[in-house]
Amino acid sequence: MVTSMSRLAYQAEYDLLDQAIESERGVQRLFHGEEEGRGNAMNFRVRLHTARDVDRRENRKLYPPEDPMHGQTLYAQITIRNPYWDKNKKVWVLQLVKNQIQSMVIEEIPAFRREISEEKLKQLKEGNDWMELLRTCKSAGLSISETERIAEECGWPKEGVVDWWHEPLGEMA
Numbered sequence: 001m002v003t004s005m006s007r008l009a010y011q012a013e014y015d016l017l018d019q020a021i022e023s024e025r026g027v028q029r030l031f032h033g034e035e036e037g038r039g040n041a042m043n044f045r046v047r048l049h050t051a052r053d054v055d056r057r058e059n060r061k062l063y064p065p066e067d068p069m070h071g072q073t074l075y076a077q078i079t080i081r082n083p084y085w086d087k088n089k090k091v092w093v094l095q096l097v098k099n100q101i102q103s104m105v106i107e108e109i110p111a112f113r114r115e116i117s118e119e120k121l122k123q124l125k126e127g128n129d130w131m132e133l134l135r136t137c138k139s140a141g142l143s144i145s146e147t148e149r150i151a152e153e154c155g156w157p158k159e160g161v162v163d164w165w166h167e168p169l170g171e172m173a
Helices: 007-022 034-062 118-127 130-139 144-153 159-165
Strands: 026-032 078-080 084-086 091-098
Touching: 007 026, 007 034, 007 078, 007 091, 026 034, 034 078, 034 091, 118 130, 118 144, 130 144, 130 159, 144 159
Parallel strands: none
Antiparallel strands: 026 091, 078 091, 084 091
């Protein structure tokens, strides 16, 4: 099967990509039928990637080499996920997700870092005090990921670390 390189062949794909860009977090398209829906979702995913490629090729022609849009596409800010089966809705879901820094965990590199002694770690594990662990790690200048690792070693869920990390030390309850 030959893939068209004409922009006109991908109007539905461009419409969905435009909707994803205009939305807050992205959009998703649903495909009905467990077998047929899967094939249609996979095919549409390929067509979305091809549409982005066509847009890049056109922008090589439209913009001079010194222009930032030469060979680029605005649709690069969208991640097209692999389709998955939603057993509750009984549909295949194809998500187009906006690449946003808000959904990432970003942390500053600490200016200093002190090691937490084995004795202190032992006390934290035995004391079963989640907030004391956070205070100790934060005041030692450990990163979020290092604190999550220590929390797991203590047998505590690491998920809460990010939620509490940005609280000032004095306000951590």
